[in-house]
Amino acid sequence: MLTDQDVRELLKFTSPHPVLSVYLNTDPTLGNKDSYRLRLRNMLKKVNLPQDEEAVERYIMQEYDWSGRGVVVFSCAPEGFFRAYALAVPVRDLVHVGDRPSVRVLADLLDSYGGYGVVLVDKQGARLFHFHLGELREQEGIVGEAVKRTKHGGASSLPGARGGTAGRTKHVDEVIERNMKEAVDFAISFFEQNRIRRILIGGTEDNVALFRSLLPKAWQSLIVGTFPMNMTASHAEVLAKAMQVGHEAETKRESQLIKDLITAAAKNSGAVIGLEDTLQAVNEDRVMTLVILEGFGQSAYRCTQCGYLTSRQQGACPACGGEMQEIPDAVDFAISRVMRSGGDVEVVHRNPDLEKAGMIGGFLRY
Structure with missing residues (x-):
């Protein structure tokens, strides 16, 4: 069971060593244990972290009880860090290696089911x-x-x-x-x-x-x-109906949310749209609600000293003069930073207006 305290712990953890994050869909209506284990092995072929791979496989093979519809595992063997959570909702398969746990999929789940x-x-x-x-x-x-x-x-x-x-x-x-x-x-x-x-x-x-x-x-x-x-x-009947009604309402709310975001950003009134403007607001901890189109990711640059993010190649960090390093996905870092600063993350599903406007934006605190 994943708690708010668990999420806060994941957001705080960073390491000089690689952190492996694995999300695995284990919905019993879509496959069986053997098929999911095989898919996990194939996913881990992209990774070169033997100790962490072994820890993840050992958990899935020996400890996971297969009672849920998804599982998420985080491992950083050099730091002795290992966390695993069975989930009652399905997740998108994902393997991520970075300097911190990837909470991108969790942000989506919390937005949809939290x-x-x-x-x-x-x-x-x-x-x-x-x-x-x-x-x-x-x-x-x-x-x-x-x-x-x-x-x-x-x-x-x-x-x-x-x-x-x-x-x-x-x-x-x-x-x-x-x-x-x-x-x-x-x-x-x-x-x-x-x-x-x-x-x-x-x-x-x-x-x-x-x-x-x-x-x-x-x-x-x-x-x-x-x-x-x-x-x-029964509580099962209540849950099923609540999820159905909630999903329908969420779709309507997301549509209005995007209209409000695009309008406010166009008027320069408490909102930004597009990757670079959003990253600048994230750097300043001004983002109250980060809005992202599901699946959107883009490489960018991050300062190795202060964590400054930008989509533009820089010789040195404009904030502190530190070294800028290319990263495969700036959105993952943006999500983590916004959540650490107490902001919310809205993951929007299939919205052509947001897609045309730049895939990402945010409502600002000030």
Whole structure:
């Protein structure tokens, strides 16, 4: 299980020795153990780090339990550094060698599957779920006062009498609202404790609307979708529906995000677009949200002393005068630096507007 603390540790680790990063898709619906092991061996043929290769193969052959749909392994034998994480979501196959763990694929996974809070709500209570990288991390519930309806034929069934709706009284409405308010307070605490980044709400249309209206605006802004679902649904059913609705909402959100990015960059209003301008903002730790088209990478130059990045060949670092070294992929370094400085990374899937605009950009802090 990969935690936020694990990600922070990976971001902090650098080494004068090569660090091997391996991402392997182990989705059981697409292959078996033997086929994945063979693919791993073929991937490692590109690497010349015998100790690290042996450590990775040993983990996959002897320790990995094949219960997940993906696995990521980091190894730097001279530093005694080895980390392995089974994932409940599939990953793209990747082998990377650098001076630090490659978190590029993790950034994509965190953007697509990280920090989902799901609320199932009815008139009496709520069930809350925290799904992270396809795993159920936390589940809680709250039950309020029972909602007791009067029998048909009583005074409350007459239009205009104590609420005017059959089977509903003013007291019933008060109980429902009180239960909802308690559920909202409970949910806010749950969201804060689990650092929820996006929220989905399930239930009947009326219950979802009432719950949503009682949430503070700051939390309403994190709602990415709603859906009908019974309170007794299993967590597997909830996860499947949440991922479906979340993916659909994410596609729409990404489209609007790119439009906002391109417009803001054109007006020079808190955003940049294109590799060189983005790298300059990264150098200054000004990037609040880095936006990248999935799969984009480009060689560039990096200072061996201060880490300055540029897509332009330089004889010496313009920041400190240090030696500039060509690197195969500047995007990987940019992702790592933005995440280390507390920024977010948005990995956008199949967007022609971003492709035409330069493949990469960022919203700025200042």
